[in-house]
Amino acid sequence: MKYRVAQIIPYFGKWPAWINLYFYSCGKNPIVDFIFYTDCPLPKTQYKNxxxxxxxxxxxxxxxSKKLNINYTCSKPYKLTDxxxxxxxxxxxxxxxxxxxxMGDIDLVYGNLNLIINDDMLEKYDVITTHNYHIAGHCCFCRNNDYYRNLCYKIKNWKQIILNDTPMSIDELNWSDCVCPHAKTIRRFQKYIFSPLKIDFFKVLDTLNPIVHKKIHLHEYWTSLQPKVNESWLYFPQENKILDFQFRELPYLHFLFFKKTHWLKTDLYWKDGFxxxxxxxxxxxxxxxxxxxIIGIL
Known part of the structure; x- marks a missing residue:
């Protein structure tokens, strides 16, 4: 591949139960180097990338603190999401x-990342992400230039936000609006024009994003769906492929709603021994x- 791509993930605490599956899926995608900063034990199996x-x-x-010229002392490592x-x-x-x-998370399993990370996509776009309504903090790639390195400084009150112990999801909110400067306008159009006309928000996004955000790949890949009874996702380790319950191929599956999370009130989440x-x-x-x-079939 012409372009070199890296994803950096700081993670401190304890590896989750599925970590071997996650690392394996990273290893099946040599087009990306996955770089971890961690105090967790090194995995028994490591891959070139x-x-x-x-x-x-x-x-x-x-x-x-050194790189941002601040005194960063937030007590909880989860705050690193900001x-x-x-x-x-x-x-x-x-x-x-x-x-x-x-940027990324470890609560997922990768399929074929070549679906979104390839020379054609990296030539055409400066930002590639997997939602169409905001930047997906669990998987997003930016061109490595001065503009995107320093765009974080355009977040209003960025110092106060990142020095506050409370996680504020600024990757998918404040920073997302910096990356996608017309997103607020699209949301206003939806509220006052398209919603009263019963026009689906995602259809509006799929129509307007390619026009107003030409260098940003904002596409909904349905990687973070809420699991229901009788729905299952299939990962084929040798083929490096993921299919959802509708047999759509996904670049990865995000486990957000498979875990117990404050984002969703449901009894359908992983229990001990899952x-x-x-x-x-x-x-x-x-x-x-x-x-x-999560179960394997031989």
């Missing part, structure tokens, strides 16, 4: 040989993921 820097949370906070828009700047030196830098795979992910022909379990 999974790169680990072990450090303490305090050491990483010191890096943030630092996603600053990743290109914090890790500028490390990213100097990459054409695109990305993860039923062993360490050798490659031995499974198919892996089935639904609201109750």
């Amino acid at each position: 999974t790169i680990f820097h072990q450090c303490t949370y305090n050491e990483y906070c010191n890096l943030i 630092l996603k828009p600053f990743i290109g700047l914090i890790h500028e030196d490390e990213l100097k040989d990459y054409d695109f830098w990305g 993860y039923k795979l062993d360490e050798n992910i490659n031995r499974y022909k198919t892996i089935q993921i639904d609201y109750s379990q």
